[in-house]
Amino acid sequence: MGISSKLGNLGVVTTTLETAVNWGRTGAMWPLLFGLACCAIEMMATQASDYDMSRFGMELNRATPRQSDLMIVAGRVTRKMAPVVRQLYDQMAEPKWVLSMGDCASCGGVYNNYAVVQGVDEIIPVDVYVAGCPPRPEQLIHGILTLHEKIKGERIRDWA
Amino acid sequence: MVTKDIASQGEKAVETTWEGSVEELRGLVSERALTGETMLLNMGPHHPSTHGVLRLLLELDGEEMVTILPDIGFLHTGIEKSIEDKTYEKAVPLTDRMDYLSPLSNNAVFCMAIEKLANIDVPERAQTIRVIMLELQRIASHLVWLGTGALDMGAMSVFLYAFIEREKILTMFEMAAGQRLMGSYMRPGGVWRDLPAEFFPAVKKFVEEFPRAIEDYETLLKENPIWLDRTQGVGVLEPDVALALGVSGSSLRASGVNWDIRKAMPYSGYQNYDFDVPLGEHGDVYDRYRVRIGEFWESLKIIKQALANLPQQGVFRTDNRKFAPPPRAELGHSMEAVIHHFKLWTQGFDAPDEEVFVAIESPRGEISCYLHGTGGTKPRRAHFKTPSFQHIAAMPAVSKGHLLADMVAIIGSFDIVLGDADR
Amino acid sequence: MQIPAALNPVEEVKAKFGDALLHHKEFRGETTLIVNPDRLVDVMLFLRAAPGLVYNYLSDISAVDYYPNDYGDDFKSDFRPERFGVSYHIYSMLYNRRLRVKAFAAEEAPQLPSLTPHWPAANWLEREIADMMGVKFEGHPDQRRLLMADDWDGHPHRRDYPLGKETVAFSFNIEDIQKNKPIAKE
Numbered sequence: 148m149g150i151s152s153k154l155g156n157l158g159v160v161t162t163t164l165e166t167a168v169n170w171g172r173t174g175a176m177w178p179l180l181f182g183l184a185c186c187a188i189e190m191m192a193t194q195a196s197d198y199d200m201s202r203f204g205m206e207l208n209r210a211t212p213r214q215s216d217l218m219i220v221a222g223r224v225t226r227k228m229a230p231v232v233r234q235l236y237d238q239m240a241e242p243k244w245v246l247s248m249g250d251c252a253s254c255g256g257v258y259n260n261y262a263v264v265q266g267v268d269e270i271i272p273v274d275v276y277v278a279g280c281p282p283r284p285e286q287l288i289h290g291i292l293t294l295h296e297k298i299k300g301e302r303i304r305d306w307a
Numbered sequence: 308m309v310t311k312d313i314a315s316q317g318e319k320a321v322e323t324t325w326e327g328s329v330e331e332l333r334g335l336v337s338e339r340a341l342t343g344e345t346m347l348l349n350m351g352p353h354h355p356s357t358h359g360v361l362r363l364l365l366e367l368d369g370e371e372m373v374t375i376l377p378d379i380g381f382l383h384t385g386i387e388k389s390i391e392d393k394t395y396e397k398a399v400p401l402t403d404r405m406d407y408l409s410p411l412s413n414n415a416v417f418c419m420a421i422e423k424l425a426n427i428d429v430p431e432r433a434q435t436i437r438v439i440m441l442e443l444q445r446i447a448s449h450l451v452w453l454g455t456g457a458l459d460m461g462a463m464s465v466f467l468y469a470f471i472e473r474e475k476i477l478t479m480f481e482m483a484a485g486q487r488l489m490g491s492y493m494r495p496g497g498v499w500r501d502l503p504a505e506f507f508p509a510v511k512k513f514v515e516e517f518p519r520a521i522e523d524y525e526t527l528l529k530e531n532p533i534w535l536d537r538t539q540g541v542g543v544l545e546p547d548v549a550l551a552l553g554v555s556g557s558s559l560r561a562s563g564v565n566w567d568i569r570k571a572m573p574y575s576g577y578q579n580y581d582f583d584v585p586l587g588e589h590g591d592v593y594d595r596y597r598v599r600i601g602e603f604w605e606s607l608k609i610i611k612q613a614l615a616n617l618p619q620q621g622v623f624r625t626d627n628r629k630f631a632p633p634p635r636a637e638l639g640h641s642m643e644a645v646i647h648h649f650k651l652w653t654q655g656f657d658a659p660d661e662e663v664f665v666a667i668e669s670p671r672g673e674i675s676c677y678l679h680g681t682g683g684t685k686p687r688r689a690h691f692k693t694p695s696f697q698h699i700a701a702m703p704a705v706s707k708g709h710l711l712a713d714m715v716a717i718i719g720s721f722d723i724v725l726g727d728a729d730r
Numbered sequence: 731m732q733i734p735a736a737l738n739p740v741e742e743v744k745a746k747f748g749d750a751l752l753h754h755k756e757f758r759g760e761t762t763l764i765v766n767p768d769r770l771v772d773v774m775l776f777l778r779a780a781p782g783l784v785y786n787y788l789s790d791i792s793a794v795d796y797y798p799n800d801y802g803d804d805f806k807s808d809f810r811p812e813r814f815g816v817s818y819h820i821y822s823m824l825y826n827r828r829l830r831v832k833a834f835a836a837e838e839a840p841q842l843p844s845l846t847p848h849w850p851a852a853n854w855l856e857r858e859i860a861d862m863m864g865v866k867f868e869g870h871p872d873q874r875r876l877l878m879a880d881d882w883d884g885h886p887h888r889r890d891y892p893l894g895k896e897t898v899a900f901s902f903n904i905e906d907i908q909k910n911k912p913i914a915k916e
Contacts, residue, residue, distance in 0.1 A: 180355050184382055184726050185407035185488060187359075188451065192477075195454075195470035210355040227879040228360060228381040231352050257401065261886055261894030262385040262878075269912045281488060335872060380877035385893075388886060392893055423758050553788055553851030564823075571826055661757050664819050664830065666789060677792040677817065688887075692790035692855070700854040729877060 165302055172216070172242060173204070173295040179215035180208035181235065183222025186249035189281040190221045198284035203291055212238040217294070218271075219287075223251035224264045236271040242306070244298070246290055247273045250280045336366045336374045345373055352381045356459040356715045359725030361699065363714070370710045375703040379696075382729040390689045394655030395421050398689070400491040406693060406727035407488065408451050411444040412669035414493035417689070419574060420665040420678040421495040425658040427630045432621030433497030434576040439510070439613045440483070440492060441575075442606040446517070447476040448670035448722075449599050453524060456596075456719035460537055465527055472520050475513050482506045496631040497624030510614065514607055521603050528596075538593040542705045542717040545590060552701040556672025556694055557602065558721055561587030561594040568668040580612045592720040599722075630656050655684035671695055671722050695727035736825040737782035739763065747773060753809055760830060762817075764809065767833040771843050774831060777820060778849070785820040785829055788845075791855040792817045793863045797889035813837040814865050818845070835865050844870040862887040 182190050194200050194208065209215040212235045224232055236245070247267050250256035253276040255265030267273065274297060277290035332340070332347075339345045350363040360381035366374040386405055390398040402417045403410040415437060422429060429437075454469035477487040483502050484490025492499050528534045544554065546562040559566060567584045569577045585601025587594030624631045632651050633644040650656075658680035666675035672694025679688040698721040706717050740754045743763060750769035755762040765773050777785045794815045812834035821828050835842050844867035845852040856867045857876045864885035875882065884891055899907050 181353065183360055185404055188407060188488065191451075191455075192470060192474070196467045197471065197474045208355075210353075223382065223384055225381060225383055227383065228352060231360075231381070235353060255896065257404070258384050258386075258389065259893075259895045259898075260385040260389055261892070262383050265896045265911075268914060270914050272914050283487065380875075380879070383877040385886060388891075388893060391889075426758075550787060551850050553855075566823060571823075572828075662762075662794070662817065662830075663758055664760060664790070664817075664828065673789065675790050675819070677790060677819070679794050687796075687889075688792070688794045690790070690792040692792070696854060696858075697851065704850075 166299075169299045169301060173298050175204040175206075176216045176244075176295075177207055177209050177214065178205055178217045178219050179212055179235070179239070180210045181218055181220060183220070183224065183228070184251070186221035186252070186281045189284060190219060190248065190287065193284040193287050198288065200288070200291070203288070203295075205291070212236075213240060215239060216242065217244050217246060219246045219248050220252040220267045220271075220273075221248040223256060223258060224267045224270070225262050226264060229264050229270055232267065233270050244274045244294060245271055246275045246277065246294055248277045248287060248290070249282055250278060253278060256280060332364075332376070335376055336364075339368070339373070340366050344368075350714070356718065358455060358718060358723055361718075361723070361725055361728075365711070365714070367711065370712075372706055372709055372711060372714065375706055375714075377699050377702060379699060379725065379728050382725045384726075384730065386730045387689055387691065391686055394684045395425075395495060395658065395686065396651070396655060398686070399494060400489070402691075403489040403491050404726065405691060405730050406669065406671065406674070406695070406724050408724050409444045409448040409670045410489050411440050411492060412667065412674060413691075414491060415441060415575070416665055416667045416669070416674050416676045416691070417678075418493045418495045419667065420663055420676040420689075421658065423663045423665055424661065424678055424680050425495070425630065425656065427496045427627060428625055429497055429575070430622050430625060431576070432618045433623050433625075435613050435617050436498050436502060436623060437493060437575045438577065438580070439502075439610055439617075440480075440498075442609045442613070443476050443479065443510075445606050445670045446603060447473050447480075449603060450476075452599065452670075452719075452722045456722075457528065457534075459715050459719050460534070462527065462531075462534065465524060468520065468523055468527075472513075472517060475509075479506060479509050479513065482509065494624065494631070496627065497622070499624075501623040507614070510610065514610055514614075517603075517607060521600065525600065535593065537713075537716055538596060538720070539591060540589075541592045541709060541713045542720060543589060543591045544701075544705050548704060549590070549701070552704060553697040554672070554701050555697065556668065556670075557598045558595055558672065558698060560584065561598045562590035563588060568666060568673060572666075574665075574667055579616065580609050582608050592716050595720040595722075657682065657684055658686070660687075669694065671724065671727065672698065674727075691730060693727040693730065695721075695723040695725070698723055699728055733824065734781045736827075737780075739777065739783055739785075739829055742780060742783060743773060743776070746776060752811075755809065760828065762830040762832055764832045764834070767835065767842050770831070770833045771845060771848065774818060774820070774845055775848055777829070777831070783822065784824045785822045787821040787823060788849055788851040788855075789819040789821050789828070790817075791845075791852060791859060792819070793859045793865060793887070795863060795887065795889045810834070812840075814840050814863060816842060816859065816865060839866075840864060841866040841868055843868050846870050861885070864888065 247253045252267045255263055275290050275294045277286055279286050340347055345366050345368045348365045348367055350365055352360040352362045362378040364376040365372055386401050389401055399414055402413040405413050450469040450473045454466035457465035480490055481487050482505055484492035544562050546564045549559050549562045565586055582605045585598045587598050628647040632648050637644040660680055660682040662679040664677050666673050675692045677690040681687045706714055743751050747769055750766040753764040777783050796810050796813050814835040816833050818831045833842055844856055856870055859865050860867055861875045861877055862885055
């Protein structure tokens with residue numbers, strides 16, 4: 148449609164700014180290497196050979212929050228660890244997203260006691276929740292793809 | 308200072324830097340830190356190489372470490388106190404999540420403590436199944452150790468290779484227990500259910516193919532000059548120091564002390580299997596690596612023997628209906644079965660008001676359970692002494708005088724898991 | 731080299747320390763010695779060093795809180811003179827046997843002498859009990875908290891410390907819970 152149909156095969160593509168930016172953001176989203184507990188092992192298994200996350204653009208896990216886009220909170224967040232989580236979230240640069248992986252990060256999980264924060268959304272805003280204890284690698288990938296869908300639906304007015 | 312009501316403050320940013328002064332550490336760090344001659348560096352809870360949320364306060368003289376103060380507790384989930392609130396059988400899934408790289412070992416030690424306390428018998432088939440699963444778990448845990456330990460030192464392909472084999476083991480666990488990790492497969496009196504028919508060809512295939520994988524890892528690492536440089540002579544642990552510090556498992560055997568609980572105080576039928584215990588000589592990181600590679604071979608031997616010895620007639624859980632629920636088929640025609648089922652599911656079984664202590668050999672070392680009953684259905688106290696706890700406490704003694712980059716090798720060699728240390 | 735024969739720990743400790751050994755017990759093949767806390771360090775070092783005993787490996791130090799529970803049993807008895815019971819599990823590699831030494835600490839100002847200056851394995855085990863049960867160990871080089879945050883109040887493993895549950899949400903109380911539960915917006 149548009150210019151390309153009139154001018155033939157010029158190698159030009161027209162699109163909206165939002166689509167281009169969202170495509171760029173979802174194409175190479177780098178997760179923060181933030182595994183806390185058992186879900187971290189499944190996250191490592193998702194990153195490794197059998198269920199490869201680099202096909203979704205997540206080739207590297209950056210250890211520093213300054214260079215990462217996505218914080219996958221994998222594991223239980225305890226009260227002693229909570230300020231650290233908040234500080235890491237604050238250190239990440241915009242645009243940033245949070246995926247809460249597993250039951251403990253989503254709602255406190257099996258642990259309903261003095262030591263565990265009942266859901267990491269008490270501290271940081273979460274975009275996608277993935278359930279499971281621990282979630283299978285396929286579930287985590289489904290969560291990431293859901294996050295990609297959510298990002299593709301973002302509009303300019305959300306960015307301001 | 309960390310504050311405990313961070314959760315209620317939501318989006319408000321909270322002071323998170325450590326506001327204390329060096330004065331508070333007087334007596335713990337050397338005198339030179341108080342004058343500023345040496346630097347205090349925080350290798351914080353969020354770090355790619357600390358295998359979990361471990362905080363190390365390092366006192367550095369240039370690149371050389373003078374003192375180390377480990378700070379744990381960032382993953383403390385109150386599992387021991389939660390167990391006091393649940394009946395014995397319902398507490399088994401909580402123990403899965405302590406040492407999350409070998410959940411079956413945690414289950415096994417807890418179930419064995421319950422069996423000792425309440426005097427529950429374990430049939431022979433159940434014991435053999437337990438041995439097979441424990442040895443598969445040992446291989447799976449050592450694969451993660453190998454992958455992450457090598458990854459920390461830059462050998463990334465070992466990580467990818469190790470996880471291929473681990474996926475095969477996790478598929479087998481899923482066949483038996485229904486879940487890849489965290490199966491809670493061991494129950495008081497035996498195991499949860501019998502091994503399904505598709506399990507046996509999978510194990511046989513794995514046992515045939517795994518030796519080739521071990522040779523792959525050896526090819527990548529054993530004579531690699533970078534690996535040898537980074538691991539030989541680093542983090543030497545003398546045997547008498549290791550015994551005094553409470554180090555156990557592969558780390559103790561790498562220092563030359565021949566102690567394996569599976570040989571010394573056998574449990575679950577381990578006395579019937581013929582296997583060796585690999586020992587090291589110098590007690591450095593390289594020797595700990597060699598001991599664990601040796602344990603791969605020994606575990607394969609044990610699995611082969613256990614598969615051959617698996618009794619064909621036998622139950623997978625104790626017949627004593629006071630402790631183990633009856634199979635559902637019996638509920639249709641037996642009133643006692645219905646009553647037992649009802650009592651077990653609503654109340655649970657009783658255990659005497661006494662204390663027992665059981666220790667087994669988990670892939671990390673000696674994990675032990677101290678269980679004190681009340682005479683009722685819930686325990687009074689369940690305390691787990693976990694190997695990672697003692698090993699992190701032993702790290703300052705091992706790493707004095709080493710360079711900062713060696714710290715990563717030392718942490719990896721002790722095979723610590725923070726869920727294990729913090730519970 | 732001739733290895734000396736294994737001796738009975740109960741008799742040896744009774745012979746050497748007399749009244750410091752308050753009681754001993756056997757259950758499921760495990761021997762427990764209940765000792766006077768003042769002589770605790772001496773008993774442990776004797777068990778480690780004496781030929782015929784040589785309990786050279788400290789496996790675990792556990793603490794139990796005998797606070798009266800829901801079943802209403804009064805805890806004080808011959809075998810449980812005080813509220814906190816601290817068990818030291820030691821192992822002899824030479825004779826391949828385990829032993830438990832137990833000492834009791836009173837409810838008001840519970841304290842025990844620390845084993846850490848003589849036996850480094852006890853370092854963090856005692857620190858964890860001091861943090862979680864509130865039993866103070868005199869002579870321990872590091873009195874900071876181990877598992878809980880530095881400014882935490884209370885000792886969570888005590889039986890009268892609440893578990894800290896969040897109320898289970900049903901349809902009739904979900905509104906109240908959501909009003910009080912913090913949620914981060916940005």
